[in-house]
Amino acid sequence: MSHLDQVLARIDEDLGASLNRLFGLLRIPSISTDPAYKEECRKAAEWLAADLEGLGFAAGLRETPGHPVVLAHQRREGAPHVLFYGHYDVQPVDPLDLWETPPFEPRLAELPGGRKIIVARGACDDKGQVMTFIEACRAWKAVTGSLPVGITVLLEGEEEDGSRNLPAFVEATKEELACDVALVCDTGMWDRETPAITASLRGMLYEELTVRAADRDLHSGLFGGAAQNPIRVLARIIASLHDADGRVTVPGFYEGVAETPPEVIEQWKALNLTAEEFLGGVGLKYPAGEKGRLLIEQIQSRPTCDVNGIIGGYTGEGTKTVIAAEARAKISFRLVGDQNPDAIRDSFRDFVRRQLPGDCSVEFIAHKGSRAVALPYDGPVLNKARKALAAEWGREPVTIGSGGSIPVVGDFKRTLGVDSLLVGFGLDDDRVHSPNEKYDMTSFHKGIRSWARILAELAQ
CATH class of the missing domain: 3.30.70.360 (Alpha-Beta Plaits)
Structure with a gap:
């Protein structure tokens, strides 16, 4: 049995403990936009720093004019070095009366059809996603005693408040943040069975x-x-x-x-995203973007x-x-x-x-302007991630663009000179920023396994 197979087996065996650890983080009401929760934000940062320190990272809190940044390093001589980014702050919970249960009392629930879900504020955005990566690191350490690549973890506490202090922090610590590629887990899948790599951000x-x-x-x-x-x-x-x-x-x-490469357009056509599917849920029928463009182009690449x-x-x-x-x-x-x-x-x-x-x-x-960012569609990092995700999910991942913006990705490109690999496991029905936010157990479990595989591929 290879090291990777052992790591994947460890993830499966430890899933209950992984879920308990996530619940511990979800119980902390780290609402960054409300000054009343300032100490709770620090508590969440301290929780994460302690957890990373327990995995052998040199971890601690770095002060900013706002909420602290969690920064942790674990070097590996002769191996690539990656920078993982996520955030520990969450959105406010209003309106509270629309929550079926208290937002900071995480629970497991079951949807019709047997889907098991984690319900809590931050379950998907972004605590659940952050913990998929940390749990993958935990499994590698438990099995091999080390990580397959060098890793720096940067977790901010102001993403939901505009990341006001992050650009200055990245600039001030750019030598310490030096890496080969940044990894971001704050995006989603194409659907419940199809993983996605976000290769561009508007x-x-x-x-x-x-x-x-x-x-x-x-x-x-x-x-x-x-x-x-x-x-x-x-x-x-x-x-x-x-x-x-x-x-x-x-x-x-x-x-x-620039025009999207023809082979990518063909892949997008095969996804068959229709106006009825995309717009019907909000009471609309007709795409209003540029004529002659696919709907998926209108929302992602134009x-x-x-x-x-x-x-x-x-x-x-x-x-x-x-x-x-x-x-x-x-x-x-x-x-x-x-x-x-x-x-x-x-x-x-x-x-x-x-x-x-x-x-x-x-x-x-x-107001502040930001440039678009993109990974080459045929870049080596993208290809490694494709291979890892296909092995885990049993189908080729979709390479997509995001109509939204994640400014820190631009900061990494401009300040550190590195591209960002955006892989996430959120779903369209996760109710991000809304009452009863959830994260599928499959997203959590296979998300951990996916990161374990990606780290193994990046080590090659």
Whole structure:
């Protein structure tokens, strides 16, 4: 029996103890956004540091202006070195009355059909996912006395609060964080039987703009037809952001957008993601993105522009016939490939200014922009992960993109110069950020086994 077979057998034998350890972490209400839980966040960090120290890691807490970072190292001479990232903080639990049981009293439950699930806040996002990796390390240590590769573990406590202090921490400790590749377990599977590797993450640009005209709200009976109406001006600008085919019209927007390789497109076609399946659950029928693109392209590999909010004029009960003095909008762009958020911000602002009529002005508020990140579809790290996941799940993993953004992956690329391998075991029905959050027992068990296999492959 190979070392890997022994490690997998150990994981199976130790599953009950692994679950108990996860429950211990889930009982700690580490809500990072609420100052009332500051000490609980530290308690969760201390719990993890102690657990890692018990596995032979040089582990401890590193202070930040916010919640502490857990940092742990275990070197292995002559072997590759990986950096594992996760987070120990969780979302608030409101509304509490929608929870079937208290959110920080973890429990096992069974769904129709016999699926066993772990129910608690943080069960999936991200404590359950973090512990799949730590338990894989535990099994390797128990069987062989060592890890197959060198490992640094970085667990932050502010992911649910925007990771405000993490970029500065990564910059300050970049020499200590040096590695060959980063591993991130904060993503999901394609479905319950099909593992997924997230090979790309869209970047983000977020802008707020305020269009102003008169120095006060005006009576529409007196000034209507003569005075500029900022709401109408802003609405016209917003409407012009897309053409009839759903493409974004901001000049230069598609610079740096590459086509997805044909072999990947064929793989995505085989997944047969339909509008009925994807949109039907939210009461919609028709994809609204670029015409001529697969639905899966629209949500994963193509850039987008969306209006997230419009504010202006009278919005109270009843009527008030005014021409508003100003109108505001919040607009976000999801970026892919080599799109430059700074260049797009400049082009967007010029696009808006060119459409302003006389008597109108505009003010912009900038929020942080982040570039998209991607692993080469045929890269060696990706191929090793594919091999490991296929061996565990009995089917080839799907290589997908994520429509969302995980800013720390960009920080790892820019600051440490390393790519990130994103493998997670969450499911679409895990109710992440919602009441009754859950994590399938299969995700937990086979997630541990998957990481054990990936570590073995990375050691080759």
